[in-house]
Amino acid sequence: MEHQFFIRQQNLKLYRSRVAASEAAAAKADARHEKLLKLLLAEEVANEPPPRKN
DSSP: OHHHHHHHHHHHHHHHHHHHHHHHHHHHHHHHHHHHHHHHHHHHHHTSOOOOOO
């Protein structure tokens, strides 16, 4: 019985570790995506023609 408890405890630790790693990877991907979007937006703004004066 204690052996099953130990195995379940270890499985829970592994699961939590995988969840944490997955969340960290998602946060890193989000940060990279946000950085890329900002760069693209800055490039788009830089390439806009100046507004016309009437």
